[in-house]
Amino acid sequence: MYLNDFDLRQLASRNLEALSVAEKDQLLGKLVSDLIEARERLQANSQNSSRPPSSDPPWSGPRRETSPAEGEAEARLEGEEVAASDTEAGGLPAESTPVKPAAERRKAGRQPGAPGHSRTVIGPVTATLVHVPESCAVCGGALRSEAFVARTGLYVLDLKTEPDEGLRGLTIIQHKHVYGECRCAGCGHVTRTEPARSPADPRWKVDLSEWCCVGPRLLSLIVCLSLRMRLSRRGIQEFLHDWFDLGLSTSTIHRCLHEAGRAVEPLEQTVVEEVQQAALAYADETPWKEWGHLLWLWVITTPTVSLYLIGYRTAELIENALGIDFSGWLMSDGYRVYRRFHQRLRCWAHLLRKAQGLKDSLTREASTFGAAALALLDDAMAAVYAAREGPPGESLTDRFRARLDAFRTLCERHQFSRHEKTRALAVEFLNDWEAVWIVLSHPYLPLTNNEAERALRHWVILRRICHGTRTPEGSRALALLASVIETCRKRNHLPWPYLAQVIAERRKGHPAPPLPAVA
Numbered sequence: 001m002y003l004n005d006f007d008l009r010q011l012a013s014r015n016l017e018a019l020s021v022a023e024k025d026q027l028l029g030k031l032v033s034d035l036i037e038a039r040e041r042l043q044a045n046s047q048n049s050s051r052p053p054s055s056d057p058p059w060s061g062p063r064r065e066t067s068p069a070e071g072e073a074e075a076r077l078e079g080e081e082v083a084a085s086d087t088e089a090g091g092l093p094a095e096s097t098p099v100k101p102a103a104e105r106r107k108a109g110r111q112p113g114a115p116g117h118s119r120t121v122i123g124p125v126t127a128t129l130v131h132v133p134e135s136c137a138v139c140g141g142a143l144r145s146e147a148f149v150a151r152t153g154l155y156v157l158d159l160k161t162e163p164d165e166g167l168r169g170l171t172i173i174q175h176k177h178v179y180g181e182c183r184c185a186g187c188g189h190v191t192r193t194e195p196a197r198s199p200a201d202p203r204w205k206v207d208l209s210e211w212c213c214v215g216p217r218l219l220s221l222i223v224c225l226s227l228r229m230r231l232s233r234r235g236i237q238e239f240l241h242d243w244f245d246l247g248l249s250t251s252t253i254h255r256c257l258h259e260a261g262r263a264v265e266p267l268e269q270t271v272v273e274e275v276q277q278a279a280l281a282y283a284d285e286t287p288w289k290e291w292g293h294l295l296w297l298w299v300i301t302t303p304t305v306s307l308y309l310i311g312y313r314t315a316e317l318i319e320n321a322l323g324i325d326f327s328g329w330l331m332s333d334g335y336r337v338y339r340r341f342h343q344r345l346r347c348w349a350h351l352l353r354k355a356q357g358l359k360d361s362l363t364r365e366a367s368t369f370g371a372a373a374l375a376l377l378d379d380a381m382a383a384v385y386a387a388r389e390g391p392p393g394e395s396l397t398d399r400f401r402a403r404l405d406a407f408r409t410l411c412e413r414h415q416f417s418r419h420e421k422t423r424a425l426a427v428e429f430l431n432d433w434e435a436v437w438i439v440l441s442h443p444y445l446p447l448t449n450n451e452a453e454r455a456l457r458h459w460v461i462l463r464r465i466c467h468g469t470r471t472p473e474g475s476r477a478l479a480l481l482a483s484v485i486e487t488c489r490k491r492n493h494l495p496w497p498y499l500a501q502v503i504a505e506r507r508k509g510h511p512a513p514p515l516p517a518v519a
């Protein structure tokens, strides 16, 4: 690099007309060389430099094939925020690469011809449970257990509920379930018992059934290892093998996670209803990969409930989740789909960061505007904090009226600025003027969207480890489980025993037990 920040700051405010043609040529040569070097640094990613793949922005890579209308709508809606986040991540969005049609891609998991595996570790049987039918299915007469003929058996691994006397910890038990039939002495009808099964659901490929070697509490542990401890399928397999001598295949573990997702699905309706009735909700979204395709993980969170959804970054999604007539306060960032809600709050943390960025800019216009925005936000924030502490005094809106009017004029002057980020911030303030400053009239309302960002943070780390999900069913299961787990945690309720209870009931075809009340 020929020119450093100190040189550029001077050049930005200097009249270059004074330079001779030769001097200008020399300067131009340096500028072009610096620009090329800067551009190359900006385009560095894991494919062309020593940067790790985790530093690549999540939206790089192939895109899902969408219908033209869908793709257009998505591109239109993504525009501003993706562009803004590119620079934060320090990379440029990668060129879209064509995605092979599904038929041509290698299927995940075992390939045809590869040797199969079955469960090899059969530990001691803790108890044998014989499921004898109690009464005749036709005449209702009592059946004699002596007439029972065993037809089929099932070994189920599970966690012991009560820890041993004086000992804490996990104990694996193995129950042998025996199912069979009895002939009625009265009418001669044969009544059979078999593991319970939830009726088929066209939206799910995975079965929800007791016909599974993993019991509900062990399944709940697997969900915990996967989604809270962020272990891969192989990691869970290794853990169960090394600590419990359990030989579960990765496909069984995978199937269990989908089954848990299907089991909690009916609870989503309750979560959605509670979100829609909230007095204050925080919303945010982050990129999510579904086998390389770019989708978004959305969260809408309130003090007692969290709703997660994986889908496109469209207005329809947030409208369906919140309801278009949502009447509570909605805290969000500047993404435009949120603008359709009436009682909106803007996160000041984003604005403060952007104002600070402008203040540090080498361009004088940007740094002056950034400093003005930062000073106003800082003073207003201090006043809001003071108002929360003290007794209700004069209205902050009145106190700041003159400064807000002056700042609005400043924004209007900069909304056509040639400096891109100055223009963007000025336009952002003007677009969301009410949403940004409404907090001055209601100082008890939050200033930042930290609640939603915290609710996403865990899942962003998971995304970096597992690179997202692979199928729509996997995405759905993950979002459903995330909603239930985080809602339980918000209510100071341990999610895992509750999840085991939901799985046990749903496997029997019963409704899911209601979400735990706020503790």
Ligand SMILES: [Zn+2]
Pocket (backbone or CB within 6 Å): 136, 137, 138, 139, 140, 141, 184, 185, 186, 187, 188, 189
């Ligand atoms: Zn009978």
